[in-house]
Amino acid sequence: PVTDGSRELHSLCAQLEFLLQFDLKEKRSFFGQRKDYWDFLCQGLARCRQEHEGIHFVTSLDKLKTPVGRGRAFLRYCLVHRQLAESLQLCLLDPESLCEWYYARSPFLSPKRRAEILGSLYELDCVTFQLAL
Numbered sequence: 001p002v003t004d005g006s007r008e009l010h011s012l013c014a015q016l017e018f019l020l021q022f023d024l025k026e027k028r029s030f031f032g033q034r035k036d037y038w039d040f041l042c043q044g045l046a047r048c049r050q051e052h053e054g055i056h057f058v059t060s061l062d063k064l065k066t067p068v069g070r071g072r073a074f075l076r077y078c079l080v081h082r083q084l085a086e087s088l089q090l091c092l093l094d095p096e097s098l099c100e101w102y103y104a105r106s107p108f109l110s111p112k113r114r115a116e117i118l119g120s121l122y123e124l125d126c127v128t129f130q131l132a133l
Contacts, residue, residue, distance in 0.1 A: 001128040002079075009131070016075055016084075017068075019117065023106040038071035040101045044091025052087065054078055057133070079129040085121035092118070 002009050020037035027035040045052045054077040064070045078084035092098060098108055107113035 001130045003130050004132055009129075013072065013075060017072065019107065020071070023103040025101055025103060027101075034067070036067035036071055038067040038074065041071065041074060041087070041091055043101075044094070044097060045087065047094060047097065048090045054081070054083060054087065073133070076129075076131050077133055079124065080131050080133060082125045084124060085118055088121060089118050 017037070020040070024037060024040070027039070029035060029039075042055055045055055054074050057077055058064065058070050058073045061070075061073060064073055075084065078087050092108055092114055098106070102108055107117060
C-alpha cells in the first residue's frame with residue numbers, strides 16, 4: 001500500500017495539482033478570495049446533483065482554511081476511497097463549464113488528453129492508499 005511517507009505519493013499529488021491548476025482562469029469569490037481547483041471540483045460535482053462524500057468530509061474539517069488546502073484534502077480522500085477518476089470525470093463532462101474555468105491550453109479541453117488523463121487515473125483504482133485524512 002501507498003502511505004504518507006511514500007515519495008511517489010508526493011510526486012503524484014504534485015502532478016495532479018499541477019494538472020488541475022494548469023491554465024486555470026483566475027476567478028474570485030464574492031469576498032475577493034481567489035478560487036482554485038477546489039471550487040471547480042465543488043461546482044462540477046454539485047452540477048451532477050450528487051452529494052459527494054469527499055466534498056462533505058473536506059468541508060467538515062475546520063483546520064482547512066484555503067481552497068488549495070481543501071483541494072489537496074479532497075485528492076487524498078478520493079485516492080483512499082478509489083474515487084478520484086470517477087469524481088474528476090463527472091467534473092469534466094460539461095464543455096461549457098470547462099471553458100468557464102480553463103483557458104485553451106488546458107489538457108482538460110482536449111478530448112484526447114482528457115481521455116488519457118482519466119485512463120491513467122482509473123488505473124490508480126487498483127492501488128491501495130493508506131493515507132491520514
